[in-house]
Amino acid sequence: MPLGNRLKEFRAAGGLNQQELGTLVGASRQTISLIERGDYNPSITLALKIARVFGKSVEEVFYLTGEEEA
Numbered sequence: 078m079p080l081g082n083r084l085k086e087f088r089a090a091g092g093l094n095q096q097e098l099g100t101l102v103g104a105s106r107q108t109i110s111l112i113e114r115g116d117y118n119p120s121i122t123l124a125l126k127i128a129r130v131f132g133k134s135v136e137e138v139f140y141l142t143g144e145e146e147a
Contacts (some may be wrong), residue, residue: 078140079115079142079143080142082115082139083139083140095113096109101130102126102130104123
């Protein structure tokens, strides 16, 4: 299941660039860019750190884009 996110939206609203967010969560600018583009799924720890920066739940920042059938 692809993981979607609203990271760029929250980052822009918070007035942060990718480098600044990366510094706050202990990740590189490149990692933040990859997550925003959907090319990289963050670890649970990183997802929690990102959500905490914005005062949001993980589910508000990250979401599943589709459900696989069993």
